[in-house]
Amino acid sequence: MTTTHGPEWLRAETDEGRQELTDRRDTPPHELLRETGAVLRMSEAEAARLSEEPAASDETMIINMGPQHPSTHGVLRVMLELRGEEVLRSKPVIGYLHTGMEKTGEDLTYLQGPTNVTRMDYAAPFFNELVYCMAVEELIGLELPPRAVWMRMLLCELNRMSSHFLFQATNGMDIGAISMMLYGWRERDEILQVFEKITGLRMNHNFIRVGGVAADLPDGWEDDVLRMLDAFPPRLDEYDDLLTGQPIWRERTQDVGVITAEEAVALGATGPILRSTGVPWDLRRTMPYLAYDEVDFDVVVGSYGDAFDRYAIRLNEIRESMKIVRQCVERMPTGDYRVQDKKVTPPPRSRIDESMEALIHHFKLFTEGFKVPEGEVYTVVESPRGELGCYIVSDGGPRPYRMHIRGPSFVNLQTLPHMLRGGLVADAVAAISSVDPIMGEVDR
């Protein structure tokens, strides 16, 4: 309470100027249209109608939601123009978690790179590591042993499950089913314990590395995973009982945050948002990577493009991921868990005492890093939020010249003004929650 500056100073400090939603009279017309969520080209009359209501500005109120607010989606700030409870315009303001990861990525070697990118989408860290390593491996031209590929797939699908459980928990809590928070976290914790057993960490693992994975699966992992998978189906049915058929849940999520397929594609939305509109685009099926063309699973597609569809898609994607995990457990190949190329993967620690060459390789890999041939590449995977891409430009050195991660939430957030317009404030909470943004990959 003992600040040297008063409240005026603080208000000025937190003012984001033109990044904020400003009064109608101060907003240029095309920006006004964008804030009302106009996506596709519309006729002059429609555009005029949208931007002119209401006539007098003092019927409306501009309020601020965030960046610190109880909805657990991180530091997203949404400015809303309200007439009563109805949302007329909205504008998401982001950047509150900008960490300069792309700049830091240029300073880290390719072996250190996954530690950086894994913290972008922190609910699904394996996917960030995967896309980064796949990009580097494509630049080098590495071919991975099958066990590494299947291990990556196993971990990624388990991670998809834990991310979707997180969604169930936070989505439920935002809409009011507070006990969902506890249920979702109960399931997620089981998966995180399996991760801890396999990788050593519950989150932000830095386990998927260039050339494969960091270590082999521990003994008894099949039993742990299968025991977990056997426990989940009755709990998922519990969620169905609690939410799916329940009238209150349906009233709160059906026809809330609606978006059509055309608009979603125009705005660059991917993942459950795009699939909820009816477009059956899932990179695991349409442009397969890893070993997804060898496993059997369904792509879950909605039809109404509303929040309920997105919730149902994510719930069923948990079931599909369980199918894939079971197949991974049954069909996990034996062999190397990382490529044996000495220039890329460090030697096992025990060999460092015996062989001079191993010691030198270890030293060079961990101080200088391995060099990657010049070129550029854009690799994509299907993360729980959509299309996660990694664009790397290499200049032939041991560090990326430019590393850019296409975060799906960053692009998905552009659908927000469109989804929020015309709804109530409570619907705004439901819609934001159904987009499931993770601010780490929005702001990077």
Place this chain on the structure above:
Amino acid sequence: MTGQSVDGDPREHGLGGMPHNFFTGTLEDVVRWARQNSMWPATFGLACCALEMMAMGAAHYDVARFGMEVFRASPRQADLMIVAGRVSQKMAPVLRQVYDQMMEPKWVISMGVCASTGGMFNNYALVQGVDQIVPVDVYVPGCPPNPQTLLHGIITLHDLIRTGDIVSRREHTGAGAEVHVEASTPGEQPVAITSSR
């Protein structure tokens, strides 16, 4: 505090077994006991650490045992601000504003390495340690810290409050107690905490 209890201090041994239903003590003791046992955290989850903080609030690690499961969204109703995650340049004034809106007595736990020192991101975008903006009482290292590590940090803070260390320190220096907690993994012996005086 003493009561007519068979075992002694009701703070240690609870109220069971007390032949009379009153106990005496100094006012400071009672106030500290109340503050310690019903500290309400403010929601300040920023990044990855927020997920571990929420895991701590969930069923498996259950911070409700310590009276802390109510994460208050309004800073006016909160006592404790757990800064969970990296603080960017844009977020810093917001953090300060929320801290100022909290009522005394208030405490700050800096959770994770990004909040404590900037973590692995030593660059232009992050404030290198939230103690540049607000006074911090306990630093909890880890990236992200296990929910048990965070609980350890919270219990440390509770002990500091119970012994009266923190309030007296703040009166003199206006800063946090600056206690550092070692990251503890499950199964290890409890770590002795010595605060730097």
Place this chain on the structure above:
Amino acid sequence: MTDADPPAEHESVPEENVLPMRHGVPVTEERGVAVLFPTRERYVEVVRALYDEGFRFCADLTAVDYLTHPGRALPEGVEPERFEVVVQLLSHEDRTRCRVRVQIPHDDPVIPTLWPVHPGTEAPEREAFDMFGIRFDGHPDLTRILMPEDWDGYPLRKDYAVGRIPVQFKGVPPPR
């Protein structure tokens, strides 16, 4: 113009030593992805032509600062400049991707916006402006998106320091 053939709609003109062209701009292939190199003037036109061809989804738009790597490989006829704007496009029906790279000079970092063709480039273009200082002509709201409003400088440029603070730490010295 003189007797030059109009450029073919797809792939190379049937002559020796002529660059493969597509929509009138040089095209190379990089790991199975076609990469086009339009000039700034033809940029939106080429993206529109690709849109009509089926690349209706703009996956990503980003920029690269080639200040410290000027000697990169570019097809003949494409002059390297300091900045490059890179657009990743995707065709849902054909399940193919393509890339568009536009060179942007240092002293005049302006490029037309793709927003009328792909509304989903609104946020990525703002990010490119914020991080590199490249202005997008015609963008509805070209303001900073990641940094605070009054920030000075463009962080992802190569001449902008990482901003490390010195740390009392016995370890490997920083690379730069």
